[in-house]
Amino acid sequence: MLLLRERGWRVTGVDWSLEALAACRRAAPAPLALMELRGLAIADGALSGYISLGVVEHDPGGPDAILAEAHRVLAPGGVLIVSVPYVNGVRRLATGWIRHRNREIARRGGAFYQSAFSRAELVAALARCGFSVRAAHPYDPARILRQALRPLVRRGRRRTGEAREDASATAAGELTRQRPLVAIAKRLLYTEPALRLFGHMLLVVARKT
Numbered sequence: 001m002l003l004l005r006e007r008g009w010r011v012t013g014v015d016w017s018l019e020a021l022a023a024c025r026r027a028a029p030a031p032l033a034l035m036e037l038r039g040l041a042i043a044d045g046a047l048s049g050y051i052s053l054g055v056v057e058h059d060p061g062g063p064d065a066i067l068a069e070a071h072r073v074l075a076p077g078g079v080l081i082v083s084v085p086y087v088n089g090v091r092r093l094a095t096g097w098i099r100h101r102n103r104e105i106a107r108r109g110g111a112f113y114q115s116a117f118s119r120a121e122l123v124a125a126l127a128r129c130g131f132s133v134r135a136a137h138p139y140d141p142a143r144i145l146r147q148a149l150r151p152l153v154r155r156g157r158r159r160t161g162e163a164r165e166d167a168s169a170t171a172a173g174e175l176t177r178q179r180p181l182v183a184i185a186k187r188l189l190y191t192e193p194a195l196r197l198f199g200h201m202l203l204v205v206a207r208k209t
Helices: 002-006 018-027 064-073 089-093 095-107 119-128 142-160 168-189 192-198
Strands: 013-015 032-034 047-053 074-085 131-139 201-208
Touching (some): 064 074, 119 131, 142 192
Parallel strands (some): 013 032
Antiparallel strands (some): 074 201, 131 201
């Protein structure tokens, strides 16, 4: 939102959580409003664009109510940018384990948190709500790998008794040596096969039809 304001767009941030809005206000001054996303206090067709990043997946009733309301407030031809957790190759392979984990969490009193979507599922939801999809791309392929490797890194640090003091010069040298490898890894992770396998989120650009 702040980047759009810097580029001359008139923007307002809305959320159903007062706590989230307060955190945003502490981070940077910006126009913010507390609204129910399934019933925005905005006139029909008043907006040229609507950005929803990591939001619609948190409605236990599914994404349609929020997407339909986005369609209402957008002008004809208005642009919607939406991102959701992506059912990538790794999540497909782990479906059985994920379902078992979710049942265990629910058994212990856990509440619904979020859904994940395949590309086809999100495109279908947008079509039901009157949108035409122009582009759909997975992104953030490194998150799953970071989550998988984090316990191994911690274990390795405990075994070696890694010291932090007086390590700034060593760390800088290590980063310099690793930079070409990091660049290669990024290029590989952002190939289409790697994004389908590891992409954490799915970003879609659509227009109101």
